[in-house]
Amino acid sequence: MSAQDLHITSYVRIGQQGIACNGLAWHSFEPGAPLPDALAAAYRALEPAYPKFFKMDLLSKLGWLGVEALKANGWQPGAYEPASVAMVVANSHASNDADLNYWESTRQVPSPALFVYTLPNIVLGEISIRNGWKGEQAFLIQDAFDATQLLEYVEAVMATGETEVCIAGWLDVWKGTADGFLVVIEKTKTGTALPLSAAQLMNLYKEEIWK
Numbered sequence: 001m002s003a004q005d006l007h008i009t010s011y012v013r014i015g016q017q018g019i020a021c022n023g024l025a026w027h028s029f030e031p032g033a034p035l036p037d038a039l040a041a042a043y044r045a046l047e048p049a050y051p052k053f054f055k056m057d058l059l060s061k062l063g064w065l066g067v068e069a070l071k072a073n074g075w076q077p078g079a080y081e082p083a084s085v086a087m088v089v090a091n092s093h094a095s096n097d098a099d100l101n102y103w104e105s106t107r108q109v110p111s112p113a114l115f116v117y118t119l120p121n122i123v124l125g126e127i128s129i130r131n132g133w134k135g136e137q138a139f140l141i142q143d144a145f146d147a148t149q150l151l152e153y154v155e156a157v158m159a160t161g162e163t164e165v166c167i168a169g170w171l172d173v174w175k176g177t178a179d180g181f182l183v184v185i186e187k188t189k190t191g192t193a194l195p196l197s198a199a200q201l202m203n204l205y206k207e208e209i210w211k
Helices: 035-046 051-055 058-072 096-105 122-131 147-158 198-206
Strands: 007-014 018-021 024-028 085-091 137-141 165-174 177-186
Touching (some): 007 198, 018 058, 035 177, 058 165, 058 177, 085 122, 085 147, 096 165, 122 137, 137 147, 147 165, 147 198, 165 198
Parallel strands (some): 085 137, 085 165
Antiparallel strands (some): 007 018, 018 024, 165 177
16 A cells, blocks of 8 residues: 555654644653653543553553553544554664563573563564554664655555554654654545655654754
8 A cells, every 4th residue: 555545644743742642742741750650640630540551561561551642542443443553663772671671680580570571573563462453563763764665665564454453653762762653644635644754654653843
């Protein structure tokens, strides 16, 4: 399926200063707050009553919060069958943040709770469990955000007969910093939809929210 037949209907950006949805600041982090505290505060602001969140690694928390923020700002995935929702996400550090924490735990007693998160695609699993999604999934490792490659995967996934919507973007955590960007890509065009292209993805990823 060509990008000309697809549309960006919602997007979220998570950086060092907070969470923005559809180009507008939505939740600001406390200045200087460590990343675990900042993400926990964002979770409490959402009030989702999902205590498993606190057992996740930071990468999973980042992706999980991104999808929850999309839903809180108007996206309604309930309109789709579970098998029709796909996800294609990339980053540059894989699960290195969780890997390092697990390695540190082996100095005493290896932690099974940390070992669970030593694959980057676990974030997609956590999001799927939360939402009951069963569609196609892919996690890419890139040197930096590569909108062209991401778009190629999205087009391939959306071309499968059952897929109607794809969550795509970038989720990266390393050394206390987070870089999150997710877009909702759908076949149905709405009044606020943006045309899908590699340039559009890059522009949204680089969009300056806090000035």
